[in-house]
Amino acid sequence: MSLETVATATRQDGAAGAKLDDTNPNGVFRPLAPRAPTQDLEQAKRDLQDTGLCLIADALSPDQLERTRSALYRAAEEDLTYGSPERRRGADFDESNQRIWGLLNRSPLFADLAEHPASVDILTHLLGPNFLLSSMSANIAGPGHGGMIMHSDQLFVPQPWPEVPQGANVFWCLDDFTEENGGTMVAPGSHLLNRPAVEGKDDASLVPLVAKAGTMCVMEGRVWHKTGCNRTTDQRRAGVFGWYVSPIYRTQENWFLSLNPLVIQRASETLLRMLGYRVDGIFFGHVNGYEPLPRTLDW
Template sequence: MNQKDVLPPPTRAFEQMLADIAEHGMAIVPEVLTGTILARTRAALYAAAESDRTRGREQRLLLDYPEDTSNQRVANVLSRDPLFEDLAFHPLAIDLLKAVVGWPALLSNLSANITGPGGGEMVLHADQLFVPEPWPARPQGLNVGWCLDDFTSANGATRIVPGSHRLNRMPLGTESQLQGVPVEAPAGSMIVFESRLWHKTGNNITNSDKRAGVFAWYSSPIYRSQENWFLSLRPEIRQFASEEVLILLGYKASGFGVVNGASIV
């Protein structure tokens, strides 16, 4: 790991994405969402966030600093609007998942983070913190972040420690104080990072800007998903799901989670 490592430039070439994830732990893919689709998805997320705040249903994570009330989490985004299905099951995201983690895999969670003016940073961590160390050589998950606003250094862009995935462990001691490098990307971009990469939400030092991102967290099927889709999923998602989506949601299983020795739906 070297904090002087620079982030890879944005790319739309699939093989370069994989090379960037292997070398840096992450890749940036520009212009995946554009035009009215981007605008509608952004509006849907902010509407869901406002609904939660109005009704006192805001969510927090253990990795958030408790004194910070500017960051808002939106849980189970998958069930909030059909537009979010298009993010969770986007063909490029699933192709990257299959190449980096393998198949079958699970959609463990689909949530959002909106950091507002004055918002504090998150605790530096890796997403596979639930995996006992020493970690396997292969990443156990993949995080695909969808930038619904421009991600800038000033408005709290996700910060990463390039190359930290090669240490194959969580941050230790003073490493948890590393500031990392902001992943700056325009709205509509995907930021993809493997589960061993150290990262955190950055400080939002602006006076008025919000920064919204939707994060799809996928994992190896040997781990229980963070979101219990069997209880929380909007019924029509399962009703009209493809074979691939049923696997991602855990409704079709291989070896684990079967019923009377077989996978059923």
């Protein structure tokens, strides 16, 4: 989509007659209004097309939310006590933010999120049926966290970007996401510009994504966003993030080396396909013409 097309695209946020301009008079992209959470997947797909993201209300039951949240905070504590907690790496610049990797090895509950039927439905609509799970991680923004740099998740894609997204982030709010506690900041509609954000200029276009615990968000790979600042003194904000890509891309986590064999043994056919353990398309991922993994394993 050219910038000329973008500049004349009709807004979809209820502002009658308004236009989606690349910039306002101050030179800052004007984001669209965020859409309300919905349980209608067809509405969610329309929201995703129009704004680059959608929210699924109550995607996790109260029991599933409680068990998954407990599993995540337990994994975070294990990293702090026994492992090497990831801080001050990449785009996170202070000790109050913690990243947790290898979630598929930590609890079967995270595999349930990775292949949640609603997310698989939306991802198939967005990326096609052969998408891969690139990584499954978590981010806990602690009190005083100073936020993240603004970015798009498909920054690895050479420019100019294709006219369709090359990946999508599905994230699960395990705590309430608020403007005060480090909830994700987003620029709805920025995917239509089909370009990365310009740091220092486009930050002003971000608006807070406010969502209750148990909400699922699908955000396509071109949308500008960042972890917000946690201005509270007593709240930690946890989210689980599944990053999915088109099958032509290398995955962020090396599943063939990192996964516990028991995870593979117990995995559903859907999860095995998303992890690259099944042949897709014209023999993508085969081993001498066969599936790379028999269905029944003897470990």
